[in-house]
Amino acid sequence: NRCGHFLFLMWWTRSCDWSWGAIIWTSIGWSVSVGLGLLCCIYVATLHENDLWFSNIKEVEREISFRTECGLYYSYYKQMLQAPSVQEGLSELIHDNLTESKRTINLLQRMNIYQEVFLSVLYRLLPIQSYLEPVYFYIYTVFSLQAVYVIALYLTAWLLSGSWLAGTLTGLWYILNRVDTTRVEFTISLRENWSLPFLALQVTTITCYLRPQLIALQQKVMVWLMYVTTFCFCLTWQFNQFILLVQAFIIYTLDCADFLTTTQVTTLYLVQVSGLLSVWLLQFCNSMILGSLVLSFIVAALFVRHCQSGLKTGSLLVRLGKMLLHSAMVLLLAFTINYLAKKALQLRSDEHIFKFIKSKFALGPTRDFDASLYLCEEAFGLLPLDTLERLAGTLLLYPYIITLLLLSGMLAMAALQNRPKGSSAEERKGAGDGRPVAFRPDVAYNLLHTLFYGLLAFSTMRMKYIWTGHMCAVAAYGVCGTELWTLLLNALRCNTKLRLVRYAVPLVMIGCLYYKFWPKVMEELSELREFYDPDTVELMTWISTKTPKQAVFAGSMQLLAGIKLCTGRVLTNHPHYEDKDLRERTRQVYQVYARRSPEEVYDILRAAGADYVVLENSICYERRHRRGCRLRDLLDLANGHIMDGPGENDLDLVPASHPRFCEAIKMDTAAYNALFTRTFQNKTFHVYRIKKKRKKKGTGEEIKH
Numbered sequence: 001n002r003c004g005h006f007l008f009l010m011w012w013t014r015s016c017d018w019s020w021g022a023i024i025w026t027s028i029g030w031s032v033s034v035g036l037g038l039l040c041c042i043y044v045a046t047l048h049e050n051d052l053w054f055s056n057i058k059e060v061e062r063e064i065s066f067r068t069e070c071g072l073y074y075s076y077y078k079q080m081l082q083a084p085s086v087q088e089g090l091s092e093l094i095h096d097n098l099t100e101s102k103r104t105i106n107l108l109q110r111m112n113i114y115q116e117v118f119l120s121v122l123y124r125l126l127p128i129q130s131y132l133e134p135v136y137f138y139i140y141t142v143f144s145l146q147a148v149y150v151i152a153l154y155l156t157a158w159l160l161s162g163s164w165l166a167g168t169l170t171g172l173w174y175i176l177n178r179v180d181t182t183r184v185e186f187t188i189s190l191r192e193n194w195s196l197p198f199l200a201l202q203v204t205t206i207t208c209y210l211r212p213q214l215i216a217l218q219q220k221v222m223v224w225l226m227y228v229t230t231f232c233f234c235l236t237w238q239f240n241q242f243i244l245l246v247q248a249f250i251i252y253t254l255d256c257a258d259f260l261t262t263t264q265v266t267t268l269y270l271v272q273v274s275g276l277l278s279v280w281l282l283q284f285c286n287s288m289i290l291g292s293l294v295l296s297f298i299v300a301a302l303f304v305r306h307c308q309s310g311l312k313t314g315s316l317l318v319r320l321g322k323m324l325l326h327s328a329m330v331l332l333l334a335f336t337i338n339y340l341a342k343k344a345l346q347l348r349s350d351e352h353i354f355k356f357i358k359s360k361f362a363l364g365p366t367r368d369f370d371a372s373l374y375l376c377e378e379a380f381g382l383l384p385l386d387t388l389e390r391l392a393g394t395l396l397l398y399p400y401i402i403t404l405l406l407l408s409g410m411l412a413m414a415a416l417q418n419r420p421k422g423s424s425a426e427e428r429k430g431a432g433d434g435r436p437v438a439f440r441p442d443v444a445y446n447l448l449h450t451l452f453y454g455l456l457a458f459s460t461m462r463m464k465y466i467w468t469g470h471m472c473a474v475a476a477y478g479v480c481g482t483e484l485w486t487l488l489l490n491a492l493r494c495n496t497k498l499r500l501v502r503y504a505v506p507l508v509m510i511g512c513l514y515y516k517f518w519p520k521v522m523e524e525l526s527e528l529r530e531f532y533d534p535d536t537v538e539l540m541t542w543i544s545t546k547t548p549k550q551a552v553f554a555g556s557m558q559l560l561a562g563i564k565l566c567t568g569r570v571l572t573n574h575p576h577y578e579d580k581d582l583r584e585r586t587r588q589v590y591q592v593y594a595r596r597s598p599e600e601v602y603d604i605l606r607a608a609g610a611d612y613v614v615l616e617n618s619i620c621y622e623r624r625h626r627r628g629c630r631l632r633d634l635l636d637l638a639n640g641h642i643m644d645g646p647g648e649n650d651l652d653l654v655p656a657s658h659p660r661f662c663e664a665i666k667m668d669t670a671a672y673n674a675l676f677t678r679t680f681q682n683k684t685f686h687v688y689r690i691k692k693k694r695k696k697k698g699t700g701e702e703i704k705h
Contacts, residue, residue, distance in 0.1 A: 029164030033154040036171030037147030043175060045143045046525055048185040053530040060540050061531050062135055063566045069575035070189035072099075072561035074138065076113045079568075080120035081134050089120065100582065101552040101570050101609035109284040111576055112238050115194050142188050145197040149182075149469065150174055152200035157473040157480070159207050160443060165506045166473075166480035172510060173472040176394045176517050180387055181468045192465060195237035200469060202229035203449065210264065210442040223267055230275035235282065238578055241292035242353070243466065244272050246456060248297050250448045252330070255305070256323050257415040258312050259444045265305075269298045288578070291347040296338035297330070304330045316416060348580045356380070360459075369587050369638040370577075376629035379462040387464065394517070395509060396475055403478025406487065407447045414439035443483070450474045480506050535684035539614070540566040542680050542687075547612065554589050554605050555614035563614075572608040587638070593619055594635035595656030598665070602675040605690050612679070615686045620662035632660065 048054060052065055066074045076093065083089030093107045107113060123129070123137050153174060154167030174181050184193045208214070209222040234240040248269070255265045273295065280289040289295070304326060305311070311322050341347070352370040359371040360380075374380045391397040450470050457467035478484050485502050543553070544567045553563050557575040564571055573586040588604045592613060605613055622630045633643045641656040642649045658664075665672045666686065680687035 025164075029158065029167065032164060032168055033151050033158075033171070034147075036154060036168065036175070037149075037151040040150045040171070040175050041143045041147040043521075043525075044146055044178070044182070044185045045140070048139070048143075048188070050525065050527060051186065051529050053528070057531045058537075060537055060566055061533070064533055064536050064540065064562055065531055066189055066562070066565060067187070068558040069561055070187055071565040072574055072576060073111075073113060073116060073189040073191070075561070075565035075568075076107065076111075077116035077120050077138055078134070078565065080117060081123065086121055086124065090117070093117070098568070098570050099564065099574060100585075101572050106284055108282075109286050110579065112191055112236055112283075114282065115236050139188050142184060142193055145194065146182065146184055149197040149200050152197065152204045153469055153473045156200070156204045156207050156446065156470075157476040159204070159211070160446060160473070160477040161481040163480045163502065163506075165503065165510075166476040169476040169479060169506050169510060170472045172513055173394060173396050173475065174469055176513060176521075177391060177396060177468060177472070180390060180464060181472070182465060191237040191239075195233050195240065196465060196469070198229050198233040198236065199243065199466070202226060202233060203446070203470065205229055206268070206445060207442045209267075210260070210440075210445055212441075223271065226268075226271045227274055230271055231278050234275045234279045238576075240279075241276070241289065241294050244276070245292075245294040245297060246452050247449075248272060248294050248301070250445065250452055252297075252301055253448055254441070254444055255301075256311075256326070257411075257444075259415075259439065259441045264441070266302070269302060273298055287345045287347050288349050291338065291342045291345050291350070293334070293338050296341060297334040299337055300330045300333035304333060349578055351580065352577065352583060367637045369634055370583055372629075372634045372637070376625055376634070380460055383458045383461050383464055387461075391468070391471075395513065396472065399478050400471055400475035403474055403484060404447075404450070406478070406484050407443065408451070410483075410487075411439055411444055411447055440483075443477075446470070446474060446477070476506075479509065535682050536562070538682055539680070539685045539687070543567045543569060546680075551611045552609050553612050553614060554592070554608060554610035556590075556616060556619060557586060559614060559616060570609075572605075572610050590631065590635055591661070593632045593660070593662050594639055595641055595658050595660050596639075597658045598661070598672045598675050601661050602690065606693075610690055613676075613688050613690060615662045615665070615688070617684055617686075620660070 052062075054062060054065070057065075063071065063074070079092065080086070080089040083092060090108075093113070095104055096107045097104045099105060099107065108117070119138060119141055123134055128137065150171050153170045154164075157166035157170040158164045160166070182193070183190075187193065205222055205225040209219060209226060214222065230244075234244070237243075251260070251265060251268050254260045260268075276289055276292065276295060280286055283289070308322070308326055308329075311326055312319060314322070352374075355368050355371040356374045359368060359375055388397060391400075450467065453463070453467040453470065457464035480502055482498065482502060485498055489498055489501065540562070543551075543563060547567075547569065549568065550570060552570040552572060553560060554572040555563075557573055557577075560571045560573060561575050563569055564574065573582060573589050577583060577586075585608055589608060589610075591601055591604055592615060618624075619631050622632065624630075625633075627633060627643060627645055627647050628637075630644075636643045636656070637653070639656070640653060642653045644660075665676060665688065668678075675691055676688040677691060678686065679689045
């Protein structure tokens with residue numbers, strides 16, 4: 001970050017000839033960026049405290065507040081701190097036999113938890129144990145990354161527009177649209193909350209790298225910063241390869257449209273490859289990275305580009321034909337390389353992602369259990385229209401759309417212009433009498449970034465958090481930049497008012513936002529709630545005090561993550577779904593909510609090594625999802641059984657021969673009592689001990705005990 005700050009100041013002072021006014025103006029801009037970042041950090045931290053009364057609840061309640069997979073990730077931070085030494089903690093993670101029963105797995109290879117390892121080591125080293133609890137050190141670090149996120153977006157808008165007022169508007173929009181830009185205050189440990197700030201920093205460094213004013217030394221420093229931010233982004237999120245694939249498409253499009261030089265394209269690709277391979281080494285040669293589609297695409301793009309040197313020559317129609325042929329060859333080669341790589345590596349860990357994509361776009365079977373789990377969640381559905389209504393309410397959507405339309409038109413015109421034969425972007429850059437590029441490459445990159453990730457957000461709502469933050473920077477560039485105002489004012493023949501308009505309009509907008517939203521923000525910060533989940537607290541307390549420490553628990557993925565964190569017991573399955581064997585085991589364990597015989601369920605749970613199974617009324621009698629998306633419906637469909645309740649069923653579905661297990665077991669009939677013993681229950685949870693088989697002395701007959 002210091003290098004980036006230094007380079008930015010170097011560029012600014014060069015353009016302003018070190019005038020005192022420029023130095024003061026730049027210093028104010030940096031101060032405002034830090035202030036907005038801290039404001040965002042304090043804002044989300046206060047909301048988190050007010051919503052849970054986090055400072056006053058018990059430790060078990062704090063841990064329960066880390067819902068679903070958040071609890072699983074935080075448990076490894078807790079495990080590292082409880083280990084006698086860092087070395088022993090790392091050894092436990094590398095040879096873990098608590099997360100998946102009857103299996104020893106390397107957690108550092110399987111999961112992206114290096115951030116938890118780093119924080120635990122840092123907490124041990126810093127002299128803060130006496131006055132800062134480990135949980136606060138963890139959550140404050142994540143909230144601080146939100147400050148980094150805001151500063152990165154601020155700098156991107158500043159670089160694009162040349163005015164830090166654009167950065168100010170970006171930061172304010174990000175904070176006021178908190179519902180759509182982040183969910184960090186209630187999903188602290190999610191991998192995206194760690195990784196997206198680094199992605200925003202990477203976009204900032206790419207924006208700076210593509211500026212024509214940089215000298216050779218500055219470009220080299222920017223390349224290293226791009227590598228560091230790409231590496232940190234990839235290390236902290238398991239979905240990094242899919243995000244980088246979209247970014248690779250952006251680079252490829254800019255290359256085909258001749259907005260980047262050969263050196264720039266190759267450098268950007270190699271930065272991505274270097275970041276991924278560095279993570280591959282740290283994750284003990286994780287095969288998912290080598291089998292990723294983004295690596296195959298980059299190799300194909302570079303190879304075909306090298307073989308087709310005359311791609312950008314000829315008339316417009318000739319170049320378009322060459323580009324289509326070029327793209328077809330790249331895609332064909334990329335899929336071929338990816339197919340061969342997965343065959344060689346015997347990689348099937350990421351097949352659920354492609355099942356989800358096929359099912360989402362009706363390209364594959366719709367009854368697949370893994371794909372349906374994703375499709376039935378709102379987060380993986382289409383972007384709701386009320387999102388756009390909220391964005392419009394903060395004055396963000398309208399300037400964004402105008403900016404997007406104008407820039408897209410300008411980009412299309414620049415890309416479709418005929419060029420003299422042999423005049424690539426690199427040759428024009430090197431030639432003193434060449435025609436200058438009509439569209440800035442840094443603006444072109446950010447435009448395609450917001451377009452591509454916008455399409456991703458509309459198709460999958462969870463991906464909107466990548467789009468909306470950058471959306472703030474693009475809209476602020478449109479309001480404060482010179483290019484768009486010059487175009488509009490020239491059309492109105494008022495070009496003499498450019499300086500006045502590009503400063504007055506953002507100031508007026510900032511004033512309107514303050515007047516409209518400051519009272520609402522203060523009201524939101526004054527709302528006080530308290531964590532309340534007595535049934536889960538009672539369950540965790542019972543497990544901690546009444547069951548053996550090596551007991552193995554089966555149940556839903558979400559609940560088991562909390563059991564791992566709060567009690568340290570062994571799990572049969574968990575929410576980190578990036579392993580084929582684990583997905584199959586999860587589907588088998590979930591048969592407790594299907595129509596299966598007690599003997600079948602018993603055999604499944606014993607095969608997984610379970611000693612106890614936790615049944616949840618909220619799943620057994622679920623009403624949150626529509627018919628066909630309830631977990632019991634997904635299991636019925638996968639098993640070929642007719643679903644519960646009124647409604648149509650496919651003709652090939654048949655009635656089940658057994659009642660639903662989670663309901664029938666509560667009747668305490670002999671068939672169930674012979675295999676399961678109820679050991680705990682409250683309004684929400686029912687826990688059953690799974691009886692073990694043993695042989696009578698002198699006979700071969702098995703009995704349960």
